[in-house]
Amino acid sequence: MIIKCPYCGPRDVIEFIYQGDATRTRPEPASDDRAAWNAYVYDRTNPSGSHSEYWLHSGGCRQHLLVTRDVSTHAISSVVFARDAAVSAKSGELA
Amino acid sequence: MTSSRLSKGGRIDRSKSVRFTFDGKAYSGHPGDTLASALLANGITLFGRSFKYHRPRGVFAAGSDEPNALVTVFTGDVREPNVRTTELEIYDGLVTQSQNRFPSLEHDWMAVNQLAGPLFSAGFYYKTFMGPAIGPLRGTRFWMFCEKFIRRAAGLGKAGTAADPDRYERMNAFCDVLVVGSGPAGLIAAEAAATTGARVIIAEERPVAGGSLLASGELIDGRNPAVWAREKAAALANMPNVRFLTRTSVWGYYDGNVLTAVEHVSDYKPNRTKGQPRQRHWVVRTGRTVLATGAFERPIVFPGNDCPGVMLADAVRRFAIEYGVAAGNNVTLFTNNDSAYDAARALSQAGVNVTAIIDVRSDVSGTCRDIASVAGAELLLAHAVTGTHAGKTLSSITVQHFNAETGRVSGAPREIKTDCLGVSGGWSPAIHLASQAGGKPDWDEDLQAFLPPEPNQNWVTTGSAAGYMDTISVLSDAATKGSAKSRLVLPHVEAPMLDASPAPVFEIEPSIKSQKAFVDFQHDVTADDIRLAYREGFHSVEHLKRYTTLGMATDQGKTSNVPGLAIMADVRGITIPQAGTTRFRPPFTPVSLGAIAGERYGDLRPHRLTPMHDWHLANSARTYEAGLWHRPMIYGSHGETVEQAYTREARAVRQSVGIVDVSTLGKIDIQGPDAAEFLDRIYTNMFSTLPVGKARYGLMLREDGIAFDDGTTWRLAETQFLMTTTTANAGTVMQHLEFFSDCIWPDLRVHLTSVTDVWAGSAISGPKSRAVLEACVIGTKVDNVALPFMGIVHGKIDGIPVMICRLSFSGELAYEVYCGAGFGTKVWEALLAAGNPFDIMPYGLEALGTLRIEKGHVTGAEIDGRTTAHDLHLDWMLSKKKPYIGSAMIGREGLKDENRLSLVGLISMDNQSITGGSHIVTDPVPREPADSFGHVTAACYSPALGKYIALALVKHGTSMIGNRAFATDLLRDKHCPVEIVSHHMFDPEGSRMHG
Missing domain, CATH: 3.50.50.60 (FAD/NAD(P)-binding domain)
Incomplete structure (x- = not known):
């Protein structure tokens, strides 16, 4: 599998560390909603098809990437910096 | 079958000869020959014995699809099994041996397996190795004993044990x-x-x-x-x-x-x-x-189709044209398509005698008829081969009338003399x-x-x-x-x-079966095995494959896949595409592990050495590996045991002063306007309140509330911190911080840099440690006012800028001295020189461990991914003023359960050592199984207490203090009476380090 790192270019998957499901939302830090925290920490769906996930380019720029990958074909449809995605998600919340 | 070299043809170099051996006999061939073509040219047609039944087998194909003709190649002591003779190019001195036969290829005792045919049918292993369900052998290991012999009787070549040079x-x-x-x-x-x-x-x-x-x-x-x-x-x-x-x-x-x-x-x-x-x-x-x-050409399945002399039609052609070898004197061809006629044409042009073409179809084109007549071959349309006659090699075939529409065989059998039958099934x-x-x-x-x-x-x-x-x-x-x-x-x-x-004909199945009809030659799977699998309920191709092992040999069913599917589809009464096919997996052909490994074998780990590593070795340190790091365990002197050495080192620290290399600690530089806020969220305790020039002990949890890592973090400036982590967790903590910085809190202005290798660290501990610093540090005072507990100062030692923080892992007055990695040894040696009047003692990890066990300080042995801050008596570090990673989950019932294991100390009652990993039991007699209510995480001899002590995680830990129990280690045959005590075993008030 080759991941096209937005900073380093196309690189082999051995340079990356899988960092988990990127679809879950972390509850507000002060939240005491136990169910929401349980869902965030433990609950994972196992969809066939498109999935968004975090990958750390540990052997390259050390940026976390938000990768959209079809888990049944391994076809990667988009790779962006996780930081950028998180920033735009936050600004979306505010707006 | 009498194969021989033709007088001309082939891309072999007839002017040169190549000598090689097969089963100990010398033969010769020509450059350009494969082992298969060279052996055929020498009249050899028996190549090996089959997997289960030990049936004689010859070469079947001419390339990478060969299922039968596999040999072991010897190079000195090294053996490479299952090499396809059809791909193996011969060279002078090549040594090869046939496989799966004993004592020799010609006389194979295991050929009696053929008589026991029904025993070895599909699913044999599954049915056999369940063991007897009733009778005297039930529940014994008798079947496991038998399995060894049965497994030895089946198989291909044996893997070698010599190292590959x-x-x-x-x-x-x-x-x-x-x-x-x-x-x-x-x-x-x-x-x-x-x-x-x-x-x-x-x-x-x-x-x-x-x-x-x-x-x-x-x-x-x-x-x-x-x-x-x-x-x-x-x-x-x-x-x-x-x-x-x-x-x-x-x-x-x-x-x-x-x-x-x-x-x-x-x-x-x-x-x-x-x-x-x-x-x-x-x-x-x-x-x-x-x-x-x-x-790949595929065969037609018919009774007796596996004897030497039955080959793919295209293989017969390739041996003739490419290698100038006639696979037989009288070649017959059996086909359901036109390509065998092309083979017949090429064969007769090459001078190979084609005597008959048996075609299942009732009519063929004029071109085909012309080819047959030019080749001088008798054309038998609407016929099929229904049996073979062979000793160790083919002598004749039986043909009968065949209706390709109904698949029915009829009429009187006719015998045709032939020593080579080329088959084409499409x-x-x-x-x-x-x-x-x-x-x-x-x-x-x-x-x-x-x-x-x-x-x-x-x-x-x-x-x-x-x-x-x-x-x-x-x-x-x-x-x-x-x-x-x-x-x-x-x-x-x-x-x-x-x-x-x-024509869609895959199998010839006469009503009376006297011979086995093979589908997968390499795994000895017959057409009847497939039908048996169906009767026993294995209908899907995935089940069929696994139950019969069809297509699972080293050739991955290159010749057998489609005929096998066709037979399964036929018994199920469905079409082949309805039956479906299995997915092919790598490798296409077998690959040696050596090739995949390349030069990556042996110890591939990087070795991490501290800047003072050479000094340690020169001063008789015995090192061991902690993760990737090499660290001194003890500094050995004459004839001491490890225990004597660390006892001497630890005692010196408590009595005067010792020095230890702490360069391996993980170090992360954290900078930015929001660095303090970031740390408040990461750590359970507060860091934004930490003044510049001070350090604080910090604890971090995972999201699920379990303890993750601990260490001290130093505030070097308003917006700059130096975090230290445990040696083992340095990488994981860095990743953890990066994840939160990148993905969760991108709005925090903070930058993380791993600086583990940038700094060399020396810790000096003991009542005289301050005196040592006073003797060598210039540019700063180091007294209790200038450098209080957890204070940080900057100065110089031997001209080298250093950063000194007063903190203690040993429980003594102690300091960590950091300098640029390149000056590590220089500063280390300067500290040793300054400590010389106080008999400063370098100490290793064993003494470091001893000192911390005495104090009840936790490390990775206790922060083991299962324990909480509460279990480790670190509740005092959990801030109630702010949320932090894990704070939302830490209050869960299961994490507050009274039955959880918590940290205690143990003291040996019989003056015997306690071993790490021992279980805590109440039973005074060692027995198995016993109810364990805890385990030992770390153990040592304590020179300060004069006793063998340990740290342990024990159920109801705190309320168990004062009780007695046993630390039992059945693996090492130890059963030690212990008293459960507080984990603060030495100087619980901490007066020594604050002194």
Whole structure:
């Protein structure tokens, strides 16, 4: 599998560390909603098809990437910096 | 079967001879021969014994699809089993041996297995090794005992035990177009791509290019097609943008158009060139792949079809044309399609006698009839082979009338003398790589074969791999597949009009069965095994495959897959595409582990050494590995045991002063306006309140509330912190921080840098440590006012800038002195010199551990991924003023349960050592199983207490203090009475470190 790192270019998957499901939302830090925290920490769906996930380019720029990958074909449809995605998600919340 | 060398023909060099041995006997062949062709030329037709029944087997195919003729190759003490004789090029001094026979190939005792045939049917192992359910042997290990012998009787070659002395190497390659195969399709596709300027790699598994052209009776531009192929290949290889790899088998197709291949660089040479690897492993990343992998001829299944002398029709042809070998004196052919006629034509042109062609079809074209008559072969239409007669090799076949529509055999059997029967059951495109790439193959009714799936990556198939079975359409397809912009002028092909579409006949099943009909030769799976599997409920192809092991041998069912599916579809009364097919997996052909490993064997871990490593070694340190780091365990002196050494070192620290290398601690530089806020969220305790120039002990949890790591973090400036982590967790903590910085809190302005290797650290501990610093540090005071507990100062030692923090892991007055890594030894030695008047003692990890166990300080042994802050009595570090990672989950019932294990100390009551990992039990007698209510995490002899002590995690820990129990270690045969005490075993008030 080759991941096209937005900073380093196309690189082999051995340079990356899988960092988990990127679809879950972390509850507000002060939240005491136990169910929401349980869902965030433990609950994972196992969809066939498109999935968004975090990958750390540990052997390259050390940026976390938000990768959209079809888990049944391994076809990667988009790779962006996780930081950028998180920033735009936050600004979306505010707006 | 009496095979022999023809007087002419073949691409062998008849002017030279090559000597080799097979089963201890010397033979000779010519350069260009494979072991199979050379043995056939010497009249050898018995090559090995079969997997389960030890039946005599000969060569069946002529290439990588060979299921039977496997040998073990010996090079000195090294043996390589299961090498296909049809691919093994002979060289002077080659030593080979047949397989799965005892005591010899000719006389094999295990051939009695044939008589026990029904015992070894499908699912044999599953049925047998369940063991007897009733009777005297029930529940005994009797069957496991028998299994050893039964398993020995079955199998292929034995793996060697000698170390492989050969060298292998790995190559990464990049190209625009990778062409797999260099038959007519591969050559033209490569040329089409290369002439557009693309970077092209062509991989050919055989020693020469040409594929089907090498044994073709056609003419290309009026010339011998093998010569045309050779010249085309040479012209391509000369192009600067083309790399032509021969003897290179592409064996795997992975995501992202990554393909793997093995190149046989020198293992076919008698004297390997110095410096050349035996094999080279290629990982090719390509923009586009052209799969021109050709097609495999498949057999028709009929009774007695496995004796030496029964071969694929195309193999008989290839031995004659490519190697100048007649596989028999009187060759007969058995077919359901036209391609056997092309073989007949080529064979008779080469001077091989074809006596009869048996065709299941009731009518054939005029071209076919003409070929039969020119070849002088009797044409038996609407007939089928229903049996063979063979001792160790074929002597005659039985043929009977056959109706291809009904599949019924009728009429009187007729015996035809023949020593070689060439069978053609149609052609299966070699879709292995395409299937690996992920698509589901499509069934083609016309070809009665699976065609490659729709591409799901950037690849195409061409030539016979794509279902084009005649050279003219192969060439025109290949030109467009090679490049859409191709303007190649295609050569003129002269070929007879033949139709490779077979009649849908896969098995001849006479009503009376006297002989086994084999489907998978390499795993000895018969047509009846498939029917048995069906009767026993294994209907899906996936179950069929696993239950019968059909197609699971080293040849991965190249010849057996489609006939096996056809038989299953037939018993189920469905079509072959309804039955479906299994997915092919890498490798396409077996790959040696050496080639995959390349030069990556032995200890591959990086070795991390601290800046003072050489000093430690020069001063008789015994080191051990902690993660990747090499760290001093003890500094040995004459004849001391490890325990004596660490006791001496730890005592010196408590009495005067010691020094230890702490450079391995993880160090992360955290900077930015929001660095303090970031740390408040990461750590359970507060860091924003930490003044500049002070350090604080911090604890971090995982999201689920379990303790993760601890360490001190120093505030060097308003916006700059230096975090230290445990040695083992340095990488994981960095990753953890990066994840939260990148993905969760991108709004925090903070930057993280790993600086573990930037700093060298020396910790000096003991009542005299301050005096040591006073003697060597300039530029700062180090007294209790200038440098209080957890304070930080900057100064110089021996001219080197240092940063000193007063903190203690040992419980003594202690300091950590950091300097630039390059000056580590200089500062270390300066500290030693300053400590000389106080008999400063370097100490290793054992003493470090002893000091912390005495104090009850936790490390990774206690922060083990299961314990909470509460379990470790670190509740005081959990801030109630702010949320932090894990704070939301820490209050869960299960994490507050009274039954949880918590940290205590243990003191040995019988003055015997306690071993790490011992379980805590109440039973005074060691027994198994016992109820354990805790375990020992770390143990040592304590010089401060004069006792053997330990830390342990114990159920109801705190309320157990004062009780007695036993630390039991059945593995080391220890059962030690212990008293449970507080984990603060030494100086619980901490007066020494604050002093």
